[in-house]
Amino acid sequence: MPHILIVEDETIIRSALRRLLERNQYQISEAGSVQEARENFSVADFDLVISDLRLPGAPGTEMIQLAQGKPVLIMTSYASLRSAVDSMKMGAVDYIAKPFDHDEMLQAVAHILREHQHKARNQTPEKLAENPATAARDDNGEIGIIGSSAGMQALYGKIRKVAPTSSNVLIQGESGTGKELVARALHNLSKRSRAPLISVNCAAIPESLIESELFGHEKGSFTGASAGRAGLVEAADGGTLFLDEIGELPLEAQARLLRVLQDGEIRRVGAVQSQRVDVRLIAATHRDLKNLAKTGQFREDLYYRLHVISLQLPALRERGADVMEIAQAFLARQSAVMERPELRFSALAEQAIRLYSWPGNVRELENAIERSVILCEGTEISADLLGIDIALDDLDEPQDPPAEKSPAAGNSDPAEDLSLEDYFQHFVLEHQEHMTETELARKLGISRKCLWERRQRLGIPRRKTGATSS
Template structure:
């Protein structure tokens, strides 16, 4: 049994790891400071020390008082690149941010225990150079740890922690990643986080929404074209894939890519070459491809809507984003962060996040996920008084249902009355759009449903809702 000494103040986030590591069979002892640890224990008898940076900062002369034996890992609630480099130079095997999920911590603990005694004398510079990708990725995450508001991806529920673990594992590779999740779950944020943690973080990430580019222009936009390749091509154009050379290309809604463009993309992945529309020569490109979709690509392959060979090229590493309704306490954490962000956006003084507001948010199913939550909170901030935010101003579908006749127009009541008991949100969405689209614009429909126009378009595609037909004379 390996023995580990944890040195941290009582209020440290590292304190919780005592319980985690004990469950995995390690013998754990704790001390509040190096002084206390040296007084009651022979530190050289331990196999490993986990040290909170706050305990090191209390030392008058850290380099003389941190023992060389046993090896130690430093964890920091306020991580920075300079502190990390100094910690490694002073003998730390790893420098990690706090909080750190148990899987990440356990991996580094096991790696440290398995290292041979010869590594004790290895200079910090050699440790860094021997695995620069791992160290660089950990340093970048240390500044903005996944799950924290600063990283852009907020979450601590088990599905999100599993997602973060997978992201860390693939961040140092160039493997192609397919991100799957419902509309509004944050697939683009995951793609950007992967890029920021990768070796290519100093190069551009080019984001392309395949659903937003007209089908007749998408090949030219992605792959470029030669002068005179088609009517209107008055000059040569490089295309977005060339713009992503040495960096990352993120193709959102990859399921909307036309079959002809799919064939061209396949060649880019297979050969690392791109040929402009109308060109005879190919150009070499070096990109890391990340794609995303809310659609079932395998079903599209079976229906002949997506190339099978491209599907297997994309399906190397899959990351799954949970819908907001399955994220438990994350909903409240996200809502509070979005409330603060929205107040800043609209130059409003901060307002308290109250229990009534939270209760209303937690009672909603969020079919539009985080995007719908953000829109609802922005709506509530705009409509509420300056000193508070009112739950009624979220204008959620669940609120309308509970308020009955007084919260809907007579036409809305008639729509609701025609739906059988047990109707799902998708059924209601489809019925609402089909019933109202003849007298509302797409913008009005989206606003009434509390979603964006893009989200409305995506849900039309998902639920196969036809658009209204305009009679031409």
């Protein structure tokens, strides 16, 4: 019976996890902190350690060294996957996000124990001792996607469920949303992570060459084929083939790809014999393949072969506060490249980043920040340096709230007698006939977005006549 150590400072979670695992025939010990685990147990004697990331005194990653090569599963309730990535870099075999469902935890535990036993049978003790941290994490690789919005959290959960399977995956989303990052995460967290991930942009290969590039060719099969050559599908044997912009694949190449998926075979251009390949296919597109299939531009049978699992990436404009988190990460990266660690965004630049719709998504954001870092002459990146199509006049300089009028000034409705909400409503109704939305917001010391939200909450209608809104 496998013996598992749970390290978790929240008693309710620790007890619930203990009951779950004991009901499934695991022997359980528990501790509330790294120090308690160190003092009460020989951690290296356990078959598996399940530890929360954030613990009193020392982080859960300290258990990795104490485990001396035994697998450590990290639990984290934090939204970003970056903490999980760091844990795996340090040697954790996997991570699981709280709250988790029972099946997810049981599958993770069973998989980790099975893989560790398999590894122990196939490696000598000397090799395991040589680099236990590497041995403990090699099956999983890394995943690195920034963002903690609800849509991305749902996506992370699907990635974790789908990655260990051999199912084909179709990733859909607008251009620039990071479809290749998702494909890489699926590969890195799969059992194929030690084998190659071959990425192909179908739109970047000339139609006349795409079959040769994908499936290879024999010597003399066409003009210029002076030697036989393996294709990219063959190169991905045992691993993962990522076909980006698969909607651009010609119909003849689609037929060949369908045979790979149906029969696990490829035949080089000009060859007579087929050969077996073991490839997991991940495809991506910004186009509607279902509609393309209805109009005959994409094979319907291939579409259904690809559409076993579908992952939808949200556009950057739908990800809320993620945009600033990603922008700060890009700024840190570019500042390091340019050796200018003092750079920061101005308040107006941050507003521009948050308000702009980013039609080019993450790729456009990355390019804008790289441009601004290059062009910035001081330490603060201004909004105009971003080079994005947004009206800078609509951005609001931080201002103090408007001064209240004194009764001595002859005001018959003094502001000091009003609550903040009353004052807002009174001010807007009094001035909206002769002030634009931008002017109203500036006078109130708030953004136009905040002005609109308060109008909605208080039921103040926009004026139907008067000054034109800017």
